[in-house]
Amino acid sequence: MARCAALVLAGGSGSRFGGGTPKQYLCLGGRVVLRHAVDAFLAHPLIDEIRVVLRPDDQPRYVAAFADLALLPPVEGGQTRQESTRLGLESLRYLDPDIVLIHDGARPFPDQALVSRTLEALEKYPGAVPALPVSETVKRAQAKDGGKNNVIVGTVDRGRLWRAQTPQAFRYKDIRLAHEKAQGLEMTDDSMIAEKFGLSVALVMGNEDNIKITTQEDMTRAERIMGYSQAITRIGIGFDVHVFCPGDHVMLGGVKIAHDFGLEGHSDADAALHALTDALLGAIGNGDIGTHFPPTDAQWRDADSSAFLKHAASLVRQCDGDIANVDVTIICERPKITPHRAAMRTKIAAMLEIDEAVVSVKATTTEGLGFTGRREGIAAQAVAAVRVPSI
Numbered sequence: 001m002a003r004c005a006a007l008v009l010a011g012g013s014g015s016r017f018g019g020g021t022p023k024q025y026l027c028l029g030g031r032v033v034l035r036h037a038v039d040a041f042l043a044h045p046l047i048d049e050i051r052v053v054l055r056p057d058d059q060p061r062y063v064a065a066f067a068d069l070a071l072l073p074p075v076e077g078g079q080t081r082q083e084s085t086r087l088g089l090e091s092l093r094y095l096d097p098d099i100v101l102i103h104d105g106a107r108p109f110p111d112q113a114l115v116s117r118t119l120e121a122l123e124k125y126p127g128a129v130p131a132l133p134v135s136e137t138v139k140r141a142q143a144k145d146g147g148k149n150n151v152i153v154g155t156v157d158r159g160r161l162w163r164a165q166t167p168q169a170f171r172y173k174d175i176r177l178a179h180e181k182a183q184g185l186e187m188t189d190d191s192m193i194a195e196k197f198g199l200s201v202a203l204v205m206g207n208e209d210n211i212k213i214t215t216q217e218d219m220t221r222a223e224r225i226m227g228y229s230q231a232i233t234r235i236g237i238g239f240d241v242h243v244f245c246p247g248d249h250v251m252l253g254g255v256k257i258a259h260d261f262g263l264e265g266h267s268d269a270d271a272a273l274h275a276l277t278d279a280l281l282g283a284i285g286n287g288d289i290g291t292h293f294p295p296t297d298a299q300w301r302d303a304d305s306s307a308f309l310k311h312a313a314s315l316v317r318q319c320d321g322d323i324a325n326v327d328v329t330i331i332c333e334r335p336k337i338t339p340h341r342a343a344m345r346t347k348i349a350a351m352l353e354i355d356e357a358v359v360s361v362k363a364t365t366t367e368g369l370g371f372t373g374r375r376e377g378i379a380a381q382a383v384a385a386v387r388v389p390s391i
Helices: 033-042 055-067 079-092 112-123 171-179 190-196 216-223 272-283 306-318 338-352
Strands: 003-011 051-052 101-104 127-133 137-146 148-154 163-164 166-169 202-205 231-244 247-250 255-258 261-263 322-331 360-363 377-389
Touching: 003 033, 003 079, 033 051, 033 055, 033 101, 033 112, 051 055, 051 079, 055 166, 055 171, 079 101, 079 171, 101 112, 101 171, 101 255, 112 127, 112 166, 166 171, 166 190, 171 190, 171 360, 190 202, 190 306, 216 247, 231 272, 247 272, 247 377, 255 338, 272 306, 272 322, 272 377, 306 322, 338 360
Parallel strands: 003 051, 003 101, 127 202, 322 360
Antiparallel strands: 101 166, 127 163, 127 166, 137 148, 231 261, 231 377, 247 255, 322 377
């Protein structure tokens, strides 16, 4: 039986999508987009090995998403998709598979039948690509008025036009050699490289749901495909207080801040992360932070509170939930929070594996009133919105 490897490309920065997190690592239905694609290949009986090609900066995100899977170790990509593919193909030399599937990690829904159709076509052709026929009328245009407007100069015969998708399948040695020859050229997909060097590529029917996530609108469509049009949003609220004690810093929002005092607590006393943990647990109705991490348990003494927040996020994912946004308010007279807000947002977004754009961190005082006004301690409150499938 032919040995088949799947190469999943996840080296893009997602600049067209926007936000601080590459689109392939955004949460979709409780798992990152890239994980959906990999899981689809894991479920296919004809695929023997899977390797992800990634950016070096995304290594922590990769580990968080795939720590529970026995995949081939990931490899670093290059500056372009073409270079990343070539490096990925080179990394498979020692396996010497008969067949390789090359897939864009931003396409989360390569269904089993589509993969099978693509592989079956390799019995007759050295390459195969899933594609959809163009159904709209296609126009050629010419720029006018200094590029401000376009005018139609012709209509293209759409009868032979197809929209290519991935995974694209090839006989391994053929496509690896073609990529080696194509170095320095600029080509938009692997079938184009195959064509350039004389490989005949078959078209098989694709799937309309096999979308590539490039924009926010694409993510909305992906959520609809997963049934999120029927999702409900649940809200959780958290509150936490810690008293000052002797020390030289406080931990807030995962950031170490120099201060005249420390905060007393069984763990690192990060009131912001504690409040946010409770908010997430509240949104899914799963107890509170003390239920999961009892202060009587010695293993949590001086613990990094990021572990608590990550655990709460994992419980949300187990419910097939998606964290829509979080909002944290820190209440204190000192230290000043504003200089550290950006770092806190970045830290929290990474812990929750969500886009920084949906993380809010604010600060306020009580105008000298109460225990925070007397500078006896710090309080924090948080709100979290979680989307979960309707019952």
